[in-house]
Amino acid sequence: MALINPKKKEVQVKIVYYGPGRGGKTTNLEYINKKFRSRIKSEMVTVKTYNDRTLFFDFLPFDIGMIKGYTIKIQFYTVPGQVKYNATRKLVLRGVDGIVFVADSMTLRQEMNIKSLENLRENLASFNKDLNNIPLVLQYNKRDLGKQGIPILPIETLESDLNGSLKVPYFPASAVTGENVAATMKKIISLTVISLREKLDLGGK
Amino acid sequence: MDFTFDFNKNQLESIENILEEELIGLGVECVVLIDLAGNVIVNLDNGKCEHDVYSLAALAAANFGAVSAMANIIGEEEFSLLFHKGENDSIHFSKIGTDLLLLTIFGKEVSLGFLRLKVNEANNKIKELV
Ligand SMILES: Nc1nc2c(ncn2[C@@H]2O[C@H](COP(=O)(O)OP(=O)(O)OP(=O)(O)O)[C@@H](O)[C@H]2O)c(=O)[nH]1
Numbered sequence: 593m594a595l596i597n598p599k600k601k602e603v604q605v606k607i608v609y610y611g612p613g614r615g616g617k618t619t620n621l622e623y624i625n626k627k628f629r630s631r632i633k634s635e636m637v638t639v640k641t642y643n644d645r646t647l648f649f650d651f652l653p654f655d656i657g658m659i660k661g662y663t664i665k666i667q668f669y670t671v672p673g674q675v676k677y678n679a680t681r682k683l684v685l686r687g688v689d690g691i692v693f694v695a696d697s698m699t700l701r702q703e704m705n706i707k708s709l710e711n712l713r714e715n716l717a718s719f720n721k722d723l724n725n726i727p728l729v730l731q732y733n734k735r736d737l738g739k740q741g742i743p744i745l746p747i748e749t750l751e752s753d754l755n756g757s758l759k760v761p762y763f764p765a766s767a768v769t770g771e772n773v774a775a776t777m778k779k780i781i782s783l784t785v786i787s788l789r790e791k792l793d794l795g796g797k
Numbered sequence: 798m799d800f801t802f803d804f805n806k807n808q809l810e811s812i813e814n815i816l817e818e819e820l821i822g823l824g825v826e827c828v829v830l831i832d833l834a835g836n837v838i839v840n841l842d843n844g845k846c847e848h849d850v851y852s853l854a855a856l857a858a859a860n861f862g863a864v865s866a867m868a869n870i871i872g873e874e875e876f877s878l879l880f881h882k883g884e885n886d887s888i889h890f891s892k893i894g895t896d897l898l899l900l901t902i903f904g905k906e907v908s909l910g911f912l913r914l915k916v917n918e919a920n921n922k923i924k925e926l927v
């Protein structure tokens with residue numbers, strides 16, 4: 593849960609980018625890090641293994657200014673998507689306030705998307721959290737590949753595979769070109785902050 | 798396991814006082830109290846320390862989680878001493894209760910033995926507050 597500091601009048605909010613390996617989570621944060629440099633006061637922290645795969649997480653703090661007199665510090669994390677890193681994925685999910693699920697649009701990755709979303713549901717359940725009940729945005733990444741003749745899933749298929757019962761906001765996107773990367777980020781920030789409002793009202797007293 | 802922490806102003810002030818007295822007073826450069834989600838709860842320094850405490854907190858929480866998981870694999874509850882020694886500065890980690898972690902960054906002039914003693918004292922005092 594978001595940590596509220598009534599003395600410094602500061603709230604730390606944790607937003608996690610989740611999804612299958614190589615889906616583009618790290619690329620999302622890299623784009624945000626470049627595009628919004630002025631709002632980011634420190635370097636992006638990444639714990640990578642060889643081949644640029646995320647070993648543990650990426651971390652990017654992002655300031656969005658004040659709400660109800662509190663400075664809101666958004667902290668973006670990515671998890672390592674590779675199946676074998678589930679223990680570290682769970683560590684990163686600890687205390688999560690909002691989630692972006694980055695799905696890979698490539699037809700080849702259809703099954704991996706579904707499995708990864710299922711894995712997210714299970715991991716949240718181990719913290720007594722419910723996927724249906726947490727701020728969540730879906731991103732259908734790598735849409736740009738369609739133009740290069742690489743088979744990608746139609747949005748309708750991704751929707752019925754992943755968002756059939758969740759019915760959360762979704763964005764077709766490309767983390768390499770930047771298409772809808774900011775829109776995805778803004779949506780998850782606003783959903784998460786709205787869900788924290790109630791808590792802030794209490795904490796403000 | 799997940800958790801929520803809410804500290805009120807008085808608690809935060811008392812924690813700051815304890816850390817100031819026990820650790821900054823001892824000559825350490827910087828102390829950061831974090832939760833295991835990587836949030837910074839309190840940070841204090843000797844005025845000469847400009848570390849990025851938010852990144853440090855994210856890494857320390859993850860590192861601690863990884864080390865605890867290793868402890869479990871070899872049948873230990875946890876490792877009591879976590880300490881990274883550098884040429885000039887070192888970091889000491891100490892778990893407080895079940896969900897908090899105290900990071901202390903200190904230079905060569907502070908002895909590890911004395912630091913551990915003081916961290917223990919601070920630890921006991923903070924545990925009573927939360
Ligand atoms: N064409 C295209 N390639 C992308 C896109 N997003 C990411 N990639 C590429 O896909 C590869 C994997 O991207 P990452 O961002 O490292 O993926 P990740 O989800 O962080 O992967 P893990 O860290 O293993 O979980 C890289 O080579 C990226 O350049 C996209 O929108 N379009």
Ligand SMILES: [Mg+2]
Pocket residue numbers: 617618619645646670671672673
């Ligand atoms: Mg990655």
